[in-house]
Amino acid sequence: MGTPRLAMFDRLPEIYRIRDTEQDPPGQLQAYLGAIDRVQTALHDDIAALYLDFFIETCNPWVIPYIADLVGTSHLAGDPHDLRADVARTVRNRRRKGTLGAVESVVFALSGWAVSAVEMRERLLWAQHLNHQRPDAGGVPPLSLLTDITAARRGGSVTLRDPALLSLIGGPFDPFAHSVDLKPPGGAYNLPDLAIFLWRLKxxxxxxxxxxxxxxxxxxxxxxxxxxxxxxxxxxxxxxxxxxxxxxxxxxxxxxxxxxxxxxxxxxxxxxxxxxxxxxxxxxxxxxxxxxxxxxxxxxxxxxxxxxxxxxxxxxxxxxxxxxxxxxxxxxxxxxxxxxxxxxxxxxxxxxxxxxxxxxxxxxxxxxxxxxxxxxxxSGPTGAHPISRPSTPTSWQEQTAILRRVNFHDDIAGLQNALADLPSLDRPLIIEIDDSMTHELDLTAVSGIGSEGGNPVLLLGASLWIRAASSERPVIMLKQPLGFAPLNVSLSDADQAMMGMLMVRLEGLYLTRDTGFPADAPLIGRAALNQLHVLGCTLDPGGFLDVNGSRAPLWSGMHLTDDFGFTSATKLAAFQQVPDIQVERSITGRLAIGVSYTLTLSGSIVDAGTGVGETPGAFAVCAPTVTPEDDWGPELIVNGMTCFGRMRVTRATGNGGIWTGRLEAHDNQAGCISFSCFSGDADRIPPNHACVFATTSPLRFTSESFGSPGYAQLADGSDRHIREQGPSDDEMGAFGYLLNTHKSKNVGIRLREYTPIGVRPIVIPVT
Structure with a gap:
């Protein structure tokens, strides 16, 4: 790594820098050289960027097709990371063209999915000549006991003695022989077929x-x-x-x-x-x-x-x-x-x-x-998962934020202690949880906790960020709903400035309910803030399938009223904020939010338990009132979202949404929704573009139950418009940012290039 580049003024002898401070006004030489240095810095950075563009690993995304031209490979679209890997392996894969290893390498580089390539001709049975019988290698009788997994006999009857061996039938590692499959449009077991088995779940x-x-x-x-x-x-x-x-x-x-x-x-x-x-x-x-x-x-x-x-x-x-x-x-x-x-x-x-x-x-x-x-x-990093996370952003570091690390193995009550004395802090606080254990959080036991309306509340004089460390997934079991409010609420300039910057960010956390949690209460019950950002979290929605097949009760994610939880009319009048609720790549239950908020859903799943065709459906986003069917929820902005339920909001705009239940926008003359799928059940929608309705375009999910591996994953039986004509010409819904459609198309293109003539590649998804 090179040494940092010094500014021209810093390279001058100390005597000239001292004299420059003695001028009236001071710093004239520094300002003059700074103007020259900015031009030189721009030239230096541009030359450095040109050097990085020489290499596929470091070049700008727009350079990738040009390097692809140099090695003579066709252009693809999709995730720049996948395209880099594809171009970088071009020469190596061409040398291995036609081999199973090359096929697996190409598919893995383009998609990141696990892959197994199988020549189906090797799995076909054949009629043996009576004068040259070869029931198996070495002449061992076909019905003898097996010694290893590769010893499945191609002649005679299939042994029924080993469940582990029988469980492989029909899968990518099936060791048995099969008859030719001639069913149209062509079965997998045939002479020219090369089966490409894909595991699309991570x-x-x-x-x-x-x-x-x-x-x-x-x-x-x-x-x-x-x-x-x-x-x-x-x-x-x-x-x-x-x-x-x-x-x-x-x-x-x-x-x-x-x-x-x-x-x-x-x-x-x-x-x-x-x-x-x-x-x-x-x-x-x-x-x-x-x-x-x-x-x-x-x-x-x-x-x-x-x-x-x-x-x-x-x-x-x-x-x-x-x-x-x-x-x-x-x-x-x-x-x-x-x-x-x-x-x-x-x-x-x-x-x-x-x-x-x-x-x-x-x-x-x-x-x-x-x-x-x-x-x-x-399917991907939507919700709380143990994934790699970046370090603290520069914007928080510049504010000299306080960092408190929590480790359950060192202190069982570490999270509770880290939240202590929040009202006394005048700088942003970052709490980083460096484990994946289960933390019990009782707000009433937190030192310096506030209370309003009989509910505990975290009073903040500065922003708060609670995050999981990289590659961790901590679970937080709440005794009461989380509540956030400003420490001081008044019309003074200082308090107004503080409230205008007040933000709470939750990242990588699995929030759920502890025993004794109030029935029907939400996980987050108050957000008197400028912004609440929920990033990569799971606000446990319940509704998982139990072992007996029944579905568990569904739970609420947020319940945010228009009075912001204030019991004082003076404070309510002084709180001149429109809280921005941002839910990004997260999973949550019902969001009951008032019209005094804005709600942004990006790459997220909102689950109220309503599946496809279950109309009109339970409310997933609505007003926090006793009769939500008569009131309207917040202004909604969508950027890739799957909603298992009904929405009733003031206004709606965005793209890439999937609604299994009815969407109703009060002001349906404002905004625009594009590249989305609606339920088709008496929707009241704003102007829309390139949208479809589930009543005419079939919508199918691998699973609609939280906790299942294929939860909210679009099934292959979904309409082509839903799978291929969402934002960026990819799929609609919460996982559109994964660009799975681009990955599938790129795999198909490369398979046609890297398989020999006469070989027919067949892609078979396993998960």
């Missing part, structure tokens, strides 16, 4: 979190463990589909093709069973120990290439030889059949449940100290 691993303890059940059967310690891996005890981590190096030398146990998909329960011939639990789960007796009581976080589920046990279990089993644990209260053996771990990957076969003392240790690093799947 796997997110929470570094270290605390599972929800369920029970310690007595087994009471000889030959088995005395007790079964039961846990739910989700910190809120919700069902959770376990995913494996993605461990794939696209440009390894020699080439490494995608393997069954290294793709970011749901864990197959049969592969977790250790005594199965085709079981391979070590590729999915890893057990480690940590010292729980000394501070900080925090285990080491898994490496990026570690497996999807890492169990952190107290050091008392060091040296224990664990065995593993995959099973359905829905009926674990009635006793697992067969019961767990001593030192056996039973995993239910479809529901995120965990059972240990242990003794009484060991069960108590697990109850107190078990920590996990579990992986789950989702």
């Amino acid at each position: 796997s997110y691993r929470v570094p270290v979190s605390q599972p929800a303890f369920y029970a310690i059940n007595t087994v009471g059967k000889p030959g088995f463990a005395p007790f079964a310690a039961c846990f739910k891996l989700h910190p809120m005890a919700e069902p959770m589909v376990l995913f494996n981590s993605h461990r794939f190096t696209a440009d390894a030398d020699p080439p490494l093709l995608a393997s069954l146990d290294a793709v970011p998909g749901p864990m197959p329960a049969a592969r977790l069973t250790q005594d199965s011939v085709a079981g391979h639990p070590e590729a999915y789960v890893h057990v480690t120990t940590y010292d729980q007796t000394t501070a900080p009581k925090r285990p080491a976080e898994p490496a990026s290439d570690d497996v999807g589920l890492v169990l952190h046990l107290p050091q008392d279990f060091a040296g224990t030889a664990w065995t593993f089993r995959g099973a359905n644990l829905c009926a674990w209260d009635g006793g697992l059949q067969p019961p767990p053996r001593l030192s056996e771990i039973v995993i239910d990957p479809d529901r995120g449940r965990l059972l240990f076969g242990v003794g009484a003392a060991e069960a108590d240790l697990l109850d107190q100290f078990l920590l996990v690093s579990a992986s789950y799947g989702f």
Whole structure:
């Protein structure tokens, strides 16, 4: 890294700089040289930028097509990161053209999706000549017991002895032979077909979190463990589909093709069973120990290439030889059949449940100290996820903000203590949570907390930012709704200036309800601010599918009234702000917000529990009144949004929205909505452009239930206009910013270029 460039004045001898300060007025030479230096600096920066444009890794996005011309590759559109990777690998991939490794490398570079390329001719069965029978390699009888996963017999009958092997049928790693599929427009199993299996969901691993303890059940059967310690891996005890981590190096030398146990998909329960011939639990789960007796009581976080589920046990279990089993644990209260053996771990990957076969003392240790690093799947970084986050923006640093770090492993009440004495601060406060544990927050126990109307409120004299550290996803369990208000509210210039700059920013947080949280109360109940920015957060909307198939109750995200929570008419008159509520790449429940606010939804999901065709639907955005069907909510600005419910707002404008329920705008002569999908159920909409209606253009989601891996993901059965003609010629809805349509089209273009003549690539999405 080069040394910083000095200004011309700073390069002068000290004597001239001293004399310049003695002039009347002072600084004349500095001002003169500064005018010259600004021109030279601009020239220097321009030359430096030209040098960076020589390289595909550092060039401006507009330069990418020109470098592509130099290597003779066709132009694509989409995410600049993907286009850079595509151009950078052009020469290498051409040398490998026609090989499976090249195909996987090209697809991965263009999309970032996990991929497995399979030559389907290798999976076709054939009629053997009676004089030259080859039932299998080595002449072993076809019905013999298998020794490994590659030993599926191409002749004879399929063995039914191994569930792990049978679970692979029809998937990308199917080892069995199939008959030719001639169904129009052409099946996957055919001579010219090259199947490209894609995993479009990403796997997110929470570094270290605390599972929800369920029970310690007595087994009471000889030959088995005395007790079964039961846990739910989700910190809120919700069902959770376990995913494996993605461990794939696209440009390894020699080439490494995608393997069954290294793709970011749901864990197959049969592969977790250790005594199965085709079981391979070590590729999915890893057990480690940590010292729980000394501070900080925090285990080491898994490496990026570690497996999807890492169990952190107290050091008392060091040296224990664990065995593993995959099973359905829905009926674990009635006793697992067969019961767990001593030192056996039973995993239910479809529901995120965990059972240990242990003794009484060991069960108590697990109850107190078990920590996990579990992986789950989702479409992209909408909501709270353990993703990379940038450092503190310069604008906050220039205000000499106070930084308070919180780590649950050092202080269980760290978040509560970091919020202490907010009224005494005259500078912005940044609270950074450096863990992914579950923090309980009782506002009434925060030092210096305010109160108005009988509700606790965080009184602020300066802006507040609560954020998750990079690659962390902390969970905050609230005892009461969050409320924010200015410390001083008056008509004085100082107070008006303070209120005009007052902002609260929540970033990367999973906000949910603790036991005793008021029924039907929102997570955020007051925002007397200039701006409330919710970035990359999950305001737990509820509504997840329980193991019995029923849907959990739905919860409210915000309830913000037009009196801003003030009980004094004097304060209400002095509060001359129009709070701007910005919800960006977040998931939230119902937003009941008054007309005195503005609401901006960008790349977000608002869930009131109304699916496609369920009209008119429950309210997702509405007025905070007893009869929202008779009143109007805030002014709405949309920039990519999926709404599972009905909206009733004062005005609406924006693009890229999907509404499953009715949209009603009071002033439907103002604003414009473009490239969006409406329910078609008596919508009252403003002027619109390039929009469609779900009644004539089918709208389908992979899942409409919060907590599912494919939640709010557009299904392939959706109308082409919804999938391809949203903003930037990509899909509508919350995930439009991912440019998935561009990725799919780019993959199709490159596959036609990188596959030999006569080979027919077929793209098959797995997730």
